[in-house]
Amino acid sequence: MSWNVCIVGAGKIGQMIATLLKASPNYTVSVADHDLKSLSEIAKMGISTKQIDASDARKLAENLKGFNAVISAAPFFLTPKIAEAAKTAGAHYFDLTEDVAATNAVRALAEDSQTAFMPQCGLAPGFVGIAGASLATEFDEIDSLHMRVGALPLYPTNALKYNLTWSTDGLINEYCNPCDAIVNGQLVKTVPLEDYEVLGHDGVEYECFNTSGGLGTLPETLEGRARSVSYRSIRYPGHCEILKLLLHDLGLERRRDLLKEIFESALPRTDQDVVLVYCTAKGMIDGALREKSLINKSFARDINGQTWSAIQVTTAAGVLGVVDLMRTGTLPSKGFVRQEQVKLVDFLNTEFGALYRAGDVTLQNKAA
Numbered sequence: 001m002s003w004n005v006c007i008v009g010a011g012k013i014g015q016m017i018a019t020l021l022k023a024s025p026n027y028t029v030s031v032a033d034h035d036l037k038s039l040s041e042i043a044k045m046g047i048s049t050k051q052i053d054a055s056d057a058r059k060l061a062e063n064l065k066g067f068n069a070v071i072s073a074a075p076f077f078l079t080p081k082i083a084e085a086a087k088t089a090g091a092h093y094f095d096l097t098e099d100v101a102a103t104n105a106v107r108a109l110a111e112d113s114q115t116a117f118m119p120q121c122g123l124a125p126g127f128v129g130i131a132g133a134s135l136a137t138e139f140d141e142i143d144s145l146h147m148r149v150g151a152l153p154l155y156p157t158n159a160l161k162y163n164l165t166w167s168t169d170g171l172i173n174e175y176c177n178p179c180d181a182i183v184n185g186q187l188v189k190t191v192p193l194e195d196y197e198v199l200g201h202d203g204v205e206y207e208c209f210n211t212s213g214g215l216g217t218l219p220e221t222l223e224g225r226a227r228s229v230s231y232r233s234i235r236y237p238g239h240c241e242i243l244k245l246l247l248h249d250l251g252l253e254r255r256r257d258l259l260k261e262i263f264e265s266a267l268p269r270t271d272q273d274v275v276l277v278y279c280t281a282k283g284m285i286d287g288a289l290r291e292k293s294l295i296n297k298s299f300a301r302d303i304n305g306q307t308w309s310a311i312q313v314t315t316a317a318g319v320l321g322v323v324d325l326m327r328t329g330t331l332p333s334k335g336f337v338r339q340e341q342v343k344l345v346d347f348l349n350t351e352f353g354a355l356y357r358a359g360d361v362t363l364q365n366k367a368a
Contacts, residue, residue, distance in 0.1 A: 004030075004067050004069075005021055005027055005067060005069045005323070006029075006031070006032055006070050006091075007021075007031045007071045008072050008073065008082050009031075009073030010032075010033035010035060012166075013096065013315050013316060015031075015041065015042060015312075016308055016312040018045065019306070020317070029048070030048040031048070032049070032050040032051075032060075033054075034053045054081060055081055056081075057081045057084045057088070058085075058088075060085035061089045064086060064091055065090070066089075067089065067091045068091060069091055069092040069094065069326070070082065070089070071094045071095065071323065072095035072096070073096060076098070076102045076167075077099075077169075079097050080105035080106070080109075082095070083105065084109060086117075092116045092118075092333070093109075093117045093119075094118050096121060096126070097119055097213075098120065098122075098124070098174065098212070098214065100177070100213060102119070110336035113334055113335060114334050115334055116332060116333050116334055116335065117335070117336050117337065120213075121318055121319040121322050121339070122314075122315040122318045122319055123149065123151070123275065123318050124147070124277075125213060125214055126216070126318035126339060127277065127296075127314065127318040127347075129215065129216045129217070129218045131277060131296070131344060132279050132281075133221070133342075134344035134345075135280075135292055136222065136225075136226070136281060139281060139285055140285055141284040142226045142281060142282075142283040143227050143228070143283040144280075144281065144283070145228070145280075146229070146230050146231075147231045148199060148234050148278040149231075150206065150234025151166065151275050151314075152235065152275075153270050154270075154300075155270075156236055159238070160243075161238060162236070162267060163270040164263065164267045164268070164270075165269065165270065165309055165310075165311040168264055170213075171263070172259055172260060173213060174211040175243060175247060176192060176212070177192065178190070179191070179192055180215050180231075181210075181219060181229060182222060182228055185223075186223075187220065192209075193247070196209050196240060199278065207236070208232040208233065208235075209235075209240045210230070210231070215229070216339050216340075218338075218339070218340055234276055234278065246262075271308070272309075273300055273309050273310045274298070274299055275296075275297070275298045275299075275310040275311055276296075276297050277295065277297075280292070280293045298310045298314050301313060316352070317355040321350045321352045324352055325350060
């Protein structure tokens with residue numbers, strides 16, 4: 001069955017999602033946004049466009065009628081309006097948000113819905129939840145599950161060793177908002193930028209620290225089953241120390257508008273990036289204490305004659321893999337759907353999940 005999909009948001013991720021859908025024989029695609037300049041770039045790709053103000057749920061719903069699915073690639077603060085419009089229009093709803101409040105609004109809309117609502121479908125939250133849940137099922141008893149994800153420049157040059165690769169608002173949320181975790185078997189909130197650790201992979205040293213939003217609903221699912229569950233962002237060494245200077249010593253955690261201005265004026269964007277996913281689980285298998293790791297490393301690549309960044313590819317593949325599973329009837333078709341309801345093997349076998357396979361998914365096993 002072919003699906004007609006509307007993407008709300010014509011930014012870089014929206015463009016990537018539209019490109020992948022246009023190339024698939026199983027979808028027709030339109031992109032909606034209020035910005036005519038962004039829509040003109042989409043139109044050049046031969047994709048249908050709609051100029052719509054996403055903050056007006058009623059008018060948006062009128063324009064979404066007839067679509068099988070709506071994908072929000074808009075800023076997180078528009079999420080509740082877009083989800084409400086999708087429900088009114090009778091379309092399945094998907095988004096990429098890491099914002100907890102926005103996700104709670106989507107969950108409320110899903111309670112009596114006859115269509116599916118599946119937020120947090122990108123990279124982290126998104127693919128990392130699918131990967132983490134898959135690791136957890138390998139164990140008879142799960143003790144700890146730790147997810148580490150980084151979207152990094154291949155060639156860092158500044159003191160932060162970082163370039164902007166995605167939403168600045170989302171990035172600042174990660175650095176400033178409380179983080180969900182399981183500690184000593186209890187669902188808790190932890191402090192961002194804390195629980196610092198050093199990680200090495202392929203001869204490169206990284207640092208990791210708490211950030212918000214990456215786990216999605218996974219801590220709720222594993223509460224009472226796991227002793228420890230956490231999510232941390234991967235950066236090059238030195239990044240966290242400078243963030244603490246900016247946010248705490250200079251007080252920019254209380255001036256997110258100014259912090260956004262500083263980041264966007266001082267940190268250039270790059271398409272030469274790498275996305276590293278590093279999930280590790282420990283627990284009992286057949287009476288023995290074991291540890292397993294799932295690692296995925298993805299780079300920028302050419303698709304249909306255009307270069308796309310690693311964060312664009314992995315985020316778009318994350319949402320489109322679950323859209324494809326919904327289209328084929330593999331996932332529930334109504335109500336709230338969690339990432340951990342997706343089987344990793346099913347996801348990787350979709351035409352979009354295959355983009356993660358190209359990034360090399362490796363599973364490492366060892367006795368703990």
